[in-house]
Structures are given as structure tokens and as C-alpha cells.
Amino acid sequence: xxSTIRKAAPGAKEAIKYQIPTFMLNxxxxxxxxxxxxxxxxxxxxxxxxxxxxxxxxxSGKGSARFPLDEPMPFALxxxxxxxxxxxxSPSARPKAKRRTRVAQTLVxxxxxxxxxxxxxxxxxxxxxxxxxxxxxxPRRLRA
Numbered sequence: 069x070x071s072t073i074r075k076a077a078p079g080a081k082e083a084i085k086y087q088i089p090t091f092m093l094n095x096x097x098x099x100x101x102x103x104x105x106x107x108x109x110x111x112x113x114x115x116x117x118x119x120x121x122x123x124x125x126x127x128s129g130k131g132s133a134r135f136p137l138d139e140p141m142p143f144a145l146x147x148x149x150x151x152x153x154x155x156x157x158s159p160s161a162r163p164k165a166k167r168r169t170r171v172a173q174t175l176v177x178x179x180x181x182x183x184x185x186x187x188x189x190x191x192x193x194x195x196x197x198x199x200x201x202x203x204x205x206x207p208r209r210l211r212a
Contacts, residue, residue: 069100069107072143092149094157097182098150106134107141111149118152119145 073080073091077098080091088101088110091161107117113131116123122145127134133149135141 069109069141069146072146073098073100073150076147077154080154093154094159097157106136106140107132109135109146109149111153114156115149115153119149122148200204 070082070089077093080093080097083090083092085092085096086099088099088108090099091097098113098115099108100120101108101110110132116133117130120128123133124140126136126142191206
């Protein structure tokens with residue numbers, strides 16, 4: 069499995085992520101692991117969805133494919149999946165991220181007020197609801 073992935077993605081680096089072997093190329097490329105009855109391949113949900121028909125013979129989940137140990141390993145399919153993931157993770161295939169703006173430090177809603185000192189994320193607290201005065205008293209300076 070390792071040699072097949074290496075041949076399909078020669079620039080990928082090996083790492084251990086999520087406690088299983090991982091190949092990284094501009095982020096997580098593909099994960100794989102051996103279990104008691106199968107070998108798991110984890111190319112992300114988009115990688116599995118693109119090869120849904122070919123993987124229907126094998127057990128697969130949302131972002132995984134399970135290849136039984138008692139059957140021959142489909143190295144050609146694994147190569148196709150890895151090459152698809154290489155194209156998917158290339159910098160030119162990624163959409164440009166939107167520029168983030170700072171959070172305004174002003175009043176967000178009438179019920180919330182700014183009470184923090186953070187320039188990035190204000191700490192908001194709920195204002196107690198205001199009750200109309202039941203027994204209005206005229207201030208001293210307005211009395212005649």
C-alpha cells in the first residue's frame with residue numbers, strides 16, 4: 069500500500085495523524101491502516117464520492133474504503149484515488165480564501181453590550197431586561 073501511494077504521489081511526505089499512517093501533500097492527502105480483517109483507506113469524503121462506482125464492490129463509508137484481506141488488493145484503483153487527491157489538494161485547485169475582517173467592537177444588538185477588552189472578539193453579555201417604572205417619581209429638579 070505504501071509503495072503504491074508513494075509512486076502515485078512522489079512528493080508526498082509520510083506522517084502519523086489520527087494515530088494512523090498518513091501521506092501529506094499540501095495538507096492531508098490520504099490515510100490508511102491495517103486491521104484484523106481489512107485494510108482501510110481514508111481519502112476524505114470527496115475522494116470516496118468520486119469513485120463511488122468502483123468502490124461499491126468493497127465496503128465503504130462516507131470518507132473511507134475497506135479492502136478485505138482475503139481478496140486481492142486493487143492497487144490500480146488505489147493509484148487512481150491517490151492521483152485524484154493530489155489534483156484536489158494542489159494549490160491551484162484550491163479556491164482563494166475570503167479576506168477576514170475584524171469584528172466590530174460596537175454594540176451588536178440592543179440586548180447585548182460589549183464588556184471585553186479583546187480587539188478581535190468582544191466579550192458579550194446579556195443586558196437585564198428593562199422594566200417600565202410602576203411608580204414614576206418626578207425628579208427633584210423638575211418639581212415646581
